[in-house]
Amino acid sequence: MRQIKPDDKQPRTLLVNPPLTDPTAPYHSLSYLAGAAFNAGYSDVHCLDANVLALNHLAQPAIMESLLSECEGIRQTLEKKSALTRGDQLRYRHALAAVGMRPHSVVEAINTFQDPVAFYDYRRYRKAVLTIKCWFNAMSAVGLPAMFDGVELANHGPVNLSSLKDLVNPSLLQQLLHPFDHYLNGPLSQSLAANWDLIGISVNYISQLPFTIRIAELARSLSPNALLCLGGTEITDVIKFLRIKARVWEMFPGVDLIVVGEGESAFIDILSTLDKGVDIPNSPGIISRQGKEGVPPLRYENMATLAVPRYDVWDWSQYWSPEPVALYSPTRGCYWNKCTFCDYGLNTDRPTSPSRERPISLLCEDLRGIAEVAHVAYLAVDAMSPRFLKSFAEVLIENNIFINWSAELRLDRTLARGLAEKLHRAGAVALSFGYESGSQRVLNLIDKGVRIEVIPSVLSALSEAKIGAQMMGFVGFPGETEEEACSTYLFLLRNSDNWTLAGIGDFTLTPGAIVARNPESFGITRIGEYDGDDIVRALFWADEFGHRNTPGDARSSAIDAIAAKLPRTAMDDRPWVGGIDSNHSILYFSRNGPSLVPAGISSGRHADIAQYQTPFSHVESFSTEANLYELHRKCRKDGWAIGNSQLREWLDVVDHVGRAKDGVELEILPDGSFITAIDERGFSESYHSAKVLLLESYGLI
Template sequence: MNIGLVFPPPFDLTQPYLSLPMLASFLRGYGHTVVVRDLNIAFYNHVLSKPYLVRAHQAAVDIARRGNILESDLEWQNLLSRTLTLGPFIANEIDNAKAELRDPIVFFDPKRYARNFRLIHRGCDMLSAVFPTSRITPVSFRMACEPESIADLLKLAKSDKDNPFAAVFTEHFVPDLIGQQLDAVGISVVYSHQIIPALTLARVLKAAAPQLPIIFGGEVFSKMVRLPEVRTTQLFEFVDGIVLDDGRAPLLALCEGAPIDEIPGVVTKNTLKPPSQMPAPLENIDSFGIPDFDDLPMREYLAPPRIMPLLSGKGCQYAQCLFCSESFTKDYAPQSIELVLKAIERLVHDHGATCITFADVDIPPDRLSALADLLLQRRIEVTWSCYARLTRRMDFQLCTKLARAGCRRIHFGFESASQRILKLMRKGTQISVVPDILDACWTAGISPHLFSFVGFPGETREEATLTADFFVAHHQVIGSFNIGAFALLTFAEMYAKAGSFGLESTRTRPPEGDAFDHPYRVRGGMGIDEVKSLATELTQSTYERIIKAGGQFQLYPGNYVCRLGVPPWNSHALAYLSHHGTSFSSVPGRAVELRPGNHEVPIKADFVELESQADGSTLIYNPSNGKLLNLKPRLLSLLECCNGMNTLDEVLECASRDGIASNHAVRALNQAVRQDLVIFLPPNSDDADRLADQGHRITQP
């Protein structure tokens, strides 16, 4: 059989998701033909391009001309306004931004990275501006008004007007899939924000090929279809079957000719017996073999080093946390360490992998130790990141071994600094041991990231503040952290015990197939809006306190705080930590001094001129930091001389003709450098390599 495996957007733009390479390897091992398509990176590469964004800007102009302004949606009005003013600039720069994120030299320049990171986000904002009810980012998608039911999701998936995916899928990706002469298509959905894109793809694919069987798999629909309300909807209008749990056996049966209605572990519209509310026990995952990345477009991902994902085990060995959906499975299936090592060797030797991100929910300390031993014994040179629990066994001896074996980043579920709240969560963490673990990681050369959230039922504002206090007190040994808001998940154990925690759902109608977090209110505690506000407030104040204490950090959207100069995306952060070292920080002052008389280095202004102000100044946009500034006429005139061809001498000569003294011009240019308003263009590749890691300052002779 010829089966297609498809992964829809949105997801990480830096590497492929593992489900498709793992299933492809398994099915090919049985002699079946498998066509793999990562529509996530394909979609973003298509829409984040100059031709598409030029059309998006024109669409925004048309919306403004028609006066179709949603007065009540201030967020969208801001997106539209930004698209109208910055759209042409973003369209012109977007292809170069993607190229630089793939460039093995420029990628590691923190200033260029920050500029390109923001351009990618601003490009996504342009899509949100021309699809007013959609909000799309490089890693997520949501509707301005959140759908409350599967019926809402189906309605949105059938819409062409409000759906940014429909036209792109129909015109560019469905013809390719049809052309592969497939016998069936499997679509993997692992995040709730992929539901609308996945349903949209199924809808347009079924319209083009009505007889083509379409199967959904992945965690989201596996859980959703267990709810009886889902099977009474029109979901199966363009989906023929939904795989429960592990997809290996059902897909293999399908490939070997079994009718969909007769395959165990697949729910169809004809299924009479409701599926078990509990998932099947996890099977040994060794039969997946080594993930097969051969037909994935590795050069298209936005990362220069080969950053590859890998899974060493499914499920969570602990699986006791009340708030987490892993408590639904309560199972753990590790892969043999020997097979994990073979997979690493394959990724390094066949694909040139330099960094590996382990996707396991949690790798226990004994497995980490065994993995490190084999990596060291076989002298495999690769850096990697993983997820682990904060336990006493994560001591300095183990962390040192892990660092020697290439570990550069570990993500920990910290959650809270209140021991009372950790006990209520059933987290199993002793807060007293956490400082020693962080110190062991940092001293060994591993950057720890701490996940946390506020608003667990019963938590007070004072207890939430303890978490912020912890981050401030220990910021010197923390690589990054985030403060999220508690979410009540359908398949977390917490949901079944919601009443005992004083939680009440605030849905306006029955949860028709809800597989997401529930809106709720708390009797005698913080409500959901207060919790979300507190998470943002604490993140901002914690960041400010750390900066005041001398910490060198930066704040990103999503309540994410990380070391200055280290990217927020996980795989990019791993690449930076591997390249620059754990203690890297892009602190101003490590500067190359360029003196008048140097005729080799051109200077280029990097800003967008927006509009003249009443006081004679000019409003400009700085793409490096995303800020708006007012420039006085003489400074604007000076920066206009920095055209990318003039050297410093020529810029100063231009300034002199405008009556600006040389020392004043140098001072102004240094200020512009500090604000990232001008950049230096290296004249040759040797200079490119040298300048990529360094800032620049102009000085008087």
């Protein structure tokens, strides 16, 4: 164990938020850790948001020029080949995205997000969003095909993020992270090379995992004497779901300590022992190489003694937002804590951690601290009780604290009994709900504690109070019929006037859920882990008829037909306007109310379309990300998770591509995708109609 000799200096500490995740605001874990450290007398703590800094660095025109040149070289190389593999076809698609971009394109898009006028001009805003999508397409061309899903790494992409074989493969990680080399080997390495006593990396999303492995390697080589620690909800999940817990050290060979669960007290324990120059004790929530294998004893923080989070540790001007949006957690855990599908955190006997609430007497100080930095906040909580929610609103109203905020709540009937209006007066602009299902029988199986007939009155009360409602649910719960799945969408259609955004996903069975622990109560006869997943995040299951079920199997043409009828308020998903609980959505709710985007504002052309002459015919039939996703689904249907080595077999299949005598003209859309252009002599009405529909789907006309 590395020790720091005691002297008159405090441990010099660097806390890092790694790529790749939402660049619109800092994640709040480091704000809470910094607050705990400062409260305990440790002021030499520095926070580095490598996520937003990486993206801003890569957006610089000189680096963009290099990316665009590399994409041009890829196109030229592939266009000389007589036949392309599936991987070539994907890479060619990505390289085409760079055709319409300029070196300043991404910087201009980020400037739009940061401009308080341009940001709320939805036409200009969407042009900026499409530019970022195009950029990520281009970066995928120089990295690995189909490596991104939005602004994160794809779960069903070229790397299995739950396979240690993939995650500890140096050459594979080098290819995956190649688009970020300018930052990782430049500014980040310079930051890590300072004289640190402690480097902590907070990892909260699966998309950050490969970057964390690389950053940990860099930190160990550049600061060999520093104590290197990992923590965060994703690290907690890794420990929780690893088949063999000790293999975590294969992923992070240079790391000294890992913190699981809530980390404030563990962080202070680590700082204290460094300060005194003694070994790290066997504290709850801390594991080391010398410690016992498995999950350590859990520690749940006392909300009454928790320090005020520090939001002044961030340079807010770096984020892709016209104003700060602060994340704040006045409660932890879930007061309901019964939903049978839920599996969050390290609680072993309930779906998530026990409910704890910040004392009302301390809320005012917290909220005033937020108001000094931001006038918009997202309450990052599992679910607040109606009683606490009422008290929270009263603190804001009675103390004249003006903050617009959003949170995820349960669809409690008290919202229809005057509480919604009070929340609006307290600054609530949008609320999201785990509505889950339109079938009461399924809701009962979930143990949601909600009556379906109550929900319309709740939504109506929110609408009258000018609060945007965001509805979340899923289809495919064990035993759910097609009719019941359809009812989930039909309910939303019947009540579409009273909600703004909706997202209905596919049920995924996780190991710690009540369903997995008591499968026979849900008609499940068998549960299995996917071969190839070392981190077992999801399970397949067989029903009473022996049919194996995986996420997405419940979908049918009837369900999809009804789903297609749901109104769409905005064009994009997280982290953009239109994403449930996204910071940009909250800002638009604050400006425009439940309409989110003013009526009619999405009409009109948002961006120019670039032309490109390709020698290939039928480019539109080249392999796509959707093909790769279907391959993942097919393999999981067969009970195994495909990794990169097997994916390469599929990607390396040669597909003989025809060449056009005079070439084919492509129209490159602003997000980097394309359609085939046809000259007037060959222009057909059916093609014209298809093109119009496609452009409308992109919000371009």
